[in-house]
Structure formats: C-alpha cells, structure tokens
C-alpha cells in the first residue's frame with residue numbers, strides 16, 4: 001500500500017513537476033519589454049522584471065538574465081544593468097557597440113551605482129522581493145538601446161530563448177509574446193504615454209529543476225509528549241557528509257570559513273538531515289479557546305545569510321490566527337475558499353535576516369490560534385503543519401508514523417489514513 005502511494009506521489013511530482021506550485025498557482029516572474037522609441041538602426045526598450053510570486057524572492061547574488069538575438073542585433077548601450085561580456089565587436093570600426101554577443105548575459109548593477117548610471121528600480125544587486133512580502137520592491141528594470149534590429153513594429157524580431165537564474169537554476173521561461181502596448185501614467189504629470197510595442201516573457205519556477213534534494217526539513221515536538229520527532233535523516237541528501245563541520249569549536253580553526261560561497265557550495269554543520277535550514281514546529285500550550293505554537297528556523301549553513309527569508313505553512317487552523325509574535329504574517333488563499341495557508345516573514349530591521357550558522361543563526365516566533373471546537377484536536381498529529389516551505393522551496397516533513405502522539409491514543413493507523421486522504425486530495429488538485 002505504502003509503495004503504491006509513493007509511486008503515485010512520485011508520478012505526480014514527475015508529471016506536474018514542471019513549474020506548478022499548488023500554494024501559489026499563479027506565481028511567476030514576468031519580463032516585459034517596452035519599446036519606447038525607434039532609433040536610426042533599432043530601438044530603445046525598457047525591460048521590466050516583475051516578481052508576481054507570493055513568497056519566492058530573488059536573493060543575493062541576484063538574477064542573471066539571458067536571451068538569444070533573432071538576427072544580428074547588437075547592444076549600443078545599457079542603463080541600470082550590465083552585460084557581463086562584450087563579445088566580439090571586431091567587425092565594427094569607430095563606433096564600437098557595448099555588447100555584440102549573440103546571447104548576452106545581463107546582471108543588475110550594485111547598490112551605490114553613481115546616480116547618472118541608474119535607472120528606476122535598478123541597482124539592487126539583482127535582489128527582488130516577493131510580491132507577497134513587499135510589492136514595491138518586487139520589480140527590477142533597466143534600459144537597453146538595440147541596434148541592427150528592425151525599426152518598426154513590423155520588422156523587429158523578438159529575442160528568443162530567455163533564461164533566468166534567480167540566483168540558481170529553477171526557472172523556465174516562455175517564448176516572448178507580443179501583448180497590447182503598456183500605458184504609462186504619471187499622476188503628477190497628468191499625462192498618459194504608451195509604449196510603441198510591448199512583448200512579455202513569463203518565467204515559472206520548479207523546485208525539481210533547482211535541485212534534486214529538498215533544501216530544508218521540518219522537526220516536531222509538543223507539550224503532551226516528550227518525543228522530539230527529528231527531521232528525516234539525509235532529508236537533503238548526504239553527499240556533503242564528509243565535508244561538514246562537526247562542532248562549533250572546530251570551526252575556529254577553519255580558514256576562510258565565512259568567505260562568500262565559491263560556486264555556491266554550502267558549508268554545513270553536521271546533522272542527521274544535512275539540510276541548510278531546519279524548521280521546528282513545537283505545540284507549546286493549550287488554553288480553553290486558544291492554542292499556541294512556537295516556530296523556530298535554524299540555519300546550518302556557515303556560508304549563507306538569508307535576507308528577506310519567508311516561511312509558508314499550511315495548517316487548517318491558520319484561518320483563525322489571533323496573534324503572531326515577532327514575525328509578520330500574511331494569509332495566502334491559493335484556492336479562493338480554503339484559508340489554510342499563510343506566510344511568515346521577518347520584521348524589518350529586527351529578524352528579517354537569518355544569520356549564518358552559529359549562535360545567531362536562528363529566528364523564532366510564537367503563533368496564537370483560536371480553536372474551532374468542531375475540528376480542533378491534538379489527536380493524530382492534527383496540530384502539525386501539512387506543508388512547510390522555506391524561501392519558496394518545500395521542506396521535507398517527518399514520516400506520519402513518527403509524529404508525537406497523544407498518550408494512550410493508538411490512532412496511528414487512522415492518522416496514516418488521514419495523511420493518505422490528504423495526499424490524494426493534493427494529487428487531485430495538482431492534476432486538476
């Protein structure tokens with residue numbers, strides 16, 4: 001039976017693994033090109049990247065955008081971003097283009113860029129907030145002047161093969177598609193303007209493209225049972241087990257420990273799960289009409305500070321959150337009617353930075369929820385979350401039969417059954 005379920009779930013992951021997130025079904029990053037003016041040999045366009053994902057941001061070291069020109073286009077200039085490689089411009093005499101590569105690679109400029117080289121919404125080191133966390137910072141933009149392209153909306157050829165790293169792999173981009181020209185409206189100028197031509201590219205994220213293992217795991221405990229249910233062992237793969245750091249004392253002798261990651265290799269503290277991040281859900285207190293959960297997030301990576309981290313949890317009682325202490329909270333309602341999912345994130349300047357592994361590498365909060373007397377129970381692991389995501393990646397939960405149990409409740413099989421029902425439910429939703 002269990003085998004059948006695993007196979008079923010596996011098939012679901014494979015078949016729907018292509019960029020569909022059940023908790024954020026409409027999440028995507030849209031890249032919009034607005035042609036603002038024609039030039040003698042091409043056009044000037046504003047390229048705007050909007051992160052419409054509710055809880056997945058682009059962390060430092062930021063985004064990298066690439067495409068392939070349809071013809072022999074060149075870039076004459078760029079404001080608010082840069083091409084990493086000029087390429088071979090040897091065919092040009094006198095006036096040499098800024099970039100001649102067939103497939104340019106573009107990155108954002110760093111904060112502190114001189115004012116005259118900036119463009120609106122640029123120069124954030126490629127960091128883009130998620131739509132749910134900070135809509136005003138969920139956009140990044142630059143201006144590009146293109147030559148040797150068409151000079152009318154009939155002759156311009158759209159760039160092809162868009163790629164987006166954010167900052168790692170995981171995004172797949174659609175072909176560019178011509179859409180109605182964008183209208184710009186500046187309220188204080190009381191004037192409307194319109195792009196000459198606009199095309200959109202939509203990029204969606206798939207965790208399965210990003211990495212073959214999860215990048216976080218969940219552990220449980222409760223006031224009613226002394227058992228601490230740890231993260232599943234090797235939840236995030238044990239390939240790095242030989243390079244992990246055994247204790248904080250040995251750490252002191254490591255050279256270059258906190259130097260920025262080379263090729264993004266994490267340097268992990270040794271744990272049974274080998275995850276860079278662990279989320280712990282502790283059922284802490286039971287009142288007459290309320291109950292209280294403590295959530296802690298621990299960083300085990302010595303080479304990573306997580307800025308603007310987000311935590312998403314799915315639990316049926318999140319429709320009655322009364323108070324969240326020391327995190328910000330926002331309900332997410334992926335299926336209109338079911339209010340069982342929410343996003344926690346750090347408070348600005350207080351705990352929005354989850355520091356590298358070590359004494360400060362954790363953040364925590366408590367959540368007070370009002371019981372719905374009809375459904376509330378401590379039995380069968382009901383008090384534990386159904387899904388948990390850290391920074392937009394789903395975390396591995398312990399197996400159902402390892403959840404802390406109420407004393408004397410030999411309800412394991414029933415609980416297994418309810419997990420099965422849940423799995424089937426999500427299978428249906430995913431296939432829908």
Ligand SMILES: *[C@@H]1O[C@H](CO)[C@@H](O)[C@H](O)[C@H]1NC(C)=O
Pocket residue numbers: 026027028029030052202
């Ligand atoms: C991208 O996201 C926006 C906002 O959620 C949504 O309106 C739009 O339909 C999405 N686009 C695609 C192609 O999924």
Ligand SMILES: *[C@@H]1O[C@H](CO)[C@@H](O)[C@H](O)[C@H]1NC(C)=O
Pocket residue numbers: 030031032048049050179180200
């Ligand atoms: C194109 O992208 C922008 C976001 O940059 C979005 O507002 C607009 O709705 C998109 N247009 C279409 C037709 O999808």
Ligand SMILES: *[C@@H]1O[C@H](CO)[C@@H](O)[C@H](O)[C@H]1NC(C)=O
Pocket residue numbers: 068160161
């Ligand atoms: C675009 O990518 C596809 C598949 O990756 C490839 O077959 C095609 O040759 C690429 N086109 C260009 C113009 O690079």
Ligand SMILES: *[C@@H]1O[C@H](CO)[C@@H](O)[C@H](O)[C@H]1NC(C)=O
Pocket residue numbers: 153154178196197198
């Ligand atoms: C091209 O421009 C003409 C005239 O400005 C306009 O009527 C037409 O809709 C435009 N076509 C596209 C694809 O934007």
Ligand SMILES: *[C@@H]1O[C@H](CO)[C@@H](O)[C@H](O)[C@H]1NC(C)=O
Pocket residue numbers: 258259260302303304305355356
């Ligand atoms: C994390 O931030 C702290 C304080 O800003 C800094 O000292 C440390 O070097 C950073 N670590 C990494 C890996 O960037």
Ligand SMILES: *[C@@H]1O[C@H](CO)[C@@H](O)[C@H](O)[C@H]1NC(C)=O
Pocket residue numbers: 318319320321322331333339
């Ligand atoms: C969802 O639940 C939150 C509390 O957790 C509540 O504030 C919000 O109003 C609810 N939204 C809907 C649409 O029920």
Ligand SMILES: *[C@@H]1O[C@H](CO)[C@@H](O)[C@H](O)[C@H]1NC(C)=O
Pocket residue numbers: 225226227401402403404405406407408
């Ligand atoms: C606590 O939970 C564990 C795991 O479900 C179970 O094996 C154990 O019997 C429980 N302890 C008590 C005192 O019921």
Ligand SMILES: CC(=O)N[C@H]1CO[C@H](CO)[C@@H](O)[C@@H]1O
Pocket residue numbers: 319320339370371372373
């Ligand atoms: C006990 C309680 O407050 N229950 C409420 C939980 O939230 C749902 C919908 O958000 C309400 O309908 C319940 O009354």
